[in-house]
Amino acid sequence: MSDPVASPATVTRPPLTIRMHADDNVAIVANDGGLEAGVMLPGGLLLRDRVPQGHKVALVDIAAGAPVKRYGIAIGHAVKDIAAGSWVHERLLAMPDARGLDNLPKATVKPRAAEPLAGYTFDGYRNADGSVGTRNILAVTQTVQCVAGVTEFAVQRIRNELLPRYPNVDDVVALEHGYGCGVAIDAPDAAVPIRTLRNISLNPNFGGEILVISLGCEKLQPGRLLPPGSIRLVDTRDTQDAALDVVCLQDDAHVGFMSMVEAIMRQADIHLRRLSARRREPVPASELVVGVQCGGSDAFSGVTANPAVGFCTDLLVRAGASVLFSETTEVRDGIDQLTARAATPDVAEAMIREMAWYDAYLKRGGVDRSANTTPGNKLGGLSNIVEKAMGSIVKSGSAPITGVLAPGEKLSHKGLTFAATPASDFICGTLQLAAGMNLHVFTTGRGTPYGLAAVPVIKVATRSELARRWHDLMDVNAGTIADGTATIEQVGWELFHLMLDVASGRKQTWTEKWKLHNALVLFNPAPVT
């Protein structure tokens, strides 16, 4: 046993670097706090500079103009001669251009058929539309931001006065957003925020119960948000005809604020009664719809947490489940890998269509994919978007890609799907909710307290130091992979079993425990007026 007083953080570990591919001419420093100049690496290489944790060291002399390789690909070219043992920071790298979208390989990789993974179940809530919820939540849909204050007031009262009567309902959530009026609602791209809002209302965790709060004069009228035929209507009014359940604040019937609040509470009570009658039942793991995402990435993201998530993605696909991977700017530099892994040429074409759309969207804003990286990414050792993308893409595992969704579209098939979204954590999460995600996995190296009210978010730390420091925010420590105390496969299985426990409600994630919830943030590529 080691000294019980010394915390793991203070134990001096031998110098450790991690190289991802045999062709790489750089490796990253794994030690907490980095390594000092003059340290001898295990292979006999002397460090010429101090190299922070997660940052790259040149393993050989790299001539000016030569490729700097990580993950077996050129993440940039040296802007001057770099001597072996030097710190290779982002100022020494010129970023390569993005690969063009012509002549890409389409469905050329034929992975050997993975053995089905049978026998795994979780306890979920079956819905009338065939989906399965992992939580039992009343969502209050809003057509427009104008009603947000009134809705929040009513939701607080529902939570305090009604929810205690329905212990089988987990929560009541106001779907607040900034859309609905003051927008060019007939612009072609307005389809994105509108279908996002519609499909979020239909998320499996809301049990098919839809309660809409409308102002009355807004552009996004209830019938446009949720047209007849887009939803299964149930009777919640005093009439015989099933109709969309809408509380309209400008309705003449409302005299004063309290009339509005009481109308919302009265309608909420009807939905709560039905939600509360539901019970969890064992369902196959194939009913999971897992959205994978990363945020606050560092150089370990692609070494520890994301590969473990990728291994788990393969387990989920083998179990017949649905996995969504997203973040267009973070996979753009690996487009050739993705189109090659597409199950069919049509899937590859759909992926190219989404990438081309996003390239044009960025160009319209006067930027390109390199706008993605943050100061924190760079502090964490990620020099540019190419390096970040290679580490991000591994969350998708190795299964064939069988589906593609445009932003805000709803998933209709199982397997591995590329759900095109911005990489922005809250926008990606919002769009994955619209796709029908019932469980979220989020990896982070720098650390973020990100959470969502509608689905449990399992947070995976890329480094043990972060997992220790944020011990009550991180659900899984994948830093054990870099420490050499666990394998990618072990952490992947740990995550898989945790998913089944969390989906069943047997375990809460830290963000659920603390009720840390980020706002829904719509992706609106259309003009506002």
Ligand code: CA
């Ligand atoms: Ca993200």
